Amino acid sequence: MGALESPIATNDAEKQPEAKTILRAAYDAVHLPAEIEVYPGAMHGWCVIDSPVYNAPETERAWSRLLALFGKALGRYWVGSVASYCAIRRRRWVSQ
Secondary structure (H helix, E strand, O other): OOOEEEEEEHHHHHHOOOHHHHHHHHHHHOOOOEEEEEEOOOOOOOOOOOOOOOOHHHHHHHHHHHHHHHHHHHOHHHHHHHHHHHHHHHHHHHHO
């Protein structure tokens, strides 16, 4: 896991296939470890719960990776509170 996470939607990667290479070069130029990953089947806006392209499995994967990154950088107590907050928000969004 890098210092940065750069999740990319499949359709964004298809529109600009060279963007990943440019992004990687920019991170490497400043010696910044980063993960750049295209999420298969995820369309632009896939993490927005009320979006027509919402993709629950890929959203959970993206959030899990982001929270793991925060945990590594900021400690487990902070991530626990953020994870609890996110779980509460998700329940509210789903029930609306």
